[in-house]
Amino acid sequence: MSNSLSVPNPLLPLPNSESSSEREPFLRFHLEPDTTALLSLPQLAEVFNIPISQIVPIPHMPAWIRGVYNWRGEILWIADLGHLVGLTPSYQQRHSTLTYTTVVLHSLPNNVTSTTVKQQLLGVIVNRLEDIEWCDLGQIQSPPPSTVHQGLLPFLRGYWWKADDDVLAVLDGEAIMAAMPKPDV
Numbered sequence: 001m002s003n004s005l006s007v008p009n010p011l012l013p014l015p016n017s018e019s020s021s022e023r024e025p026f027l028r029f030h031l032e033p034d035t036t037a038l039l040s041l042p043q044l045a046e047v048f049n050i051p052i053s054q055i056v057p058i059p060h061m062p063a064w065i066r067g068v069y070n071w072r073g074e075i076l077w078i079a080d081l082g083h084l085v086g087l088t089p090s091y092q093q094r095h096s097t098l099t100y101t102t103v104v105l106h107s108l109p110n111n112v113t114s115t116t117v118k119q120q121l122l123g124v125i126v127n128r129l130e131d132i133e134w135c136d137l138g139q140i141q142s143p144p145p146s147t148v149h150q151g152l153l154p155f156l157r158g159y160w161w162k163a164d165d166d167v168l169a170v171l172d173g174e175a176i177m178a179a180m181p182k183p184d185v
């Protein structure tokens with residue numbers, strides 16, 4: 001059985017905040033070798049650890065797709081986020097373990113046009129979780145082209161420079177989900 005961490009309710013008011021409409025909660029995590037990234041909390045369904053042995057590989061898929069996992073009775077595709085964006089794949093990391101830390105992304109409500117349309121879900125493997133960051137959306141900036149890993153660009157909303165000169169890549173969950181291969185119809 002996997003250990004699970006439910007994502008806090010992003011609709012709760014911010015403590016000590018006068019202007020919550022300009023701030024949004026993000027999950028902070030690491031990708032190898034040295035990328036610290038953020039994903040919007042309202043787009044996350046859950047964070048949990050998956051034993052590697054419970055991921056079923058699917059043949060003829062891109063190398064960054066690790067396989068599928070039975071999540072709450074649903075088939076959940078599992079993608080290696082670091083590998084997708086051109087960084088070190090999880091299976092090549094020196095501190096590789098027998099479990100993957102997985103973040104479940106879901107499509108945002110305004111992208112689902114009907115109640116009969118099933119919400120899109122995707123599990124992404126990340127290296128290490130850190131914390132929840134409240135980010136002022138007005139401070140997300142376009143990255144200087146020379147400093148960005150080229151594989152990261154299609155999935156990047158921008159960068160957030162924190163007051164302590166910490167630079168965090170703000171990822172776009174919808175762009176990550178859109179990268180999934182489409183079935184032949």
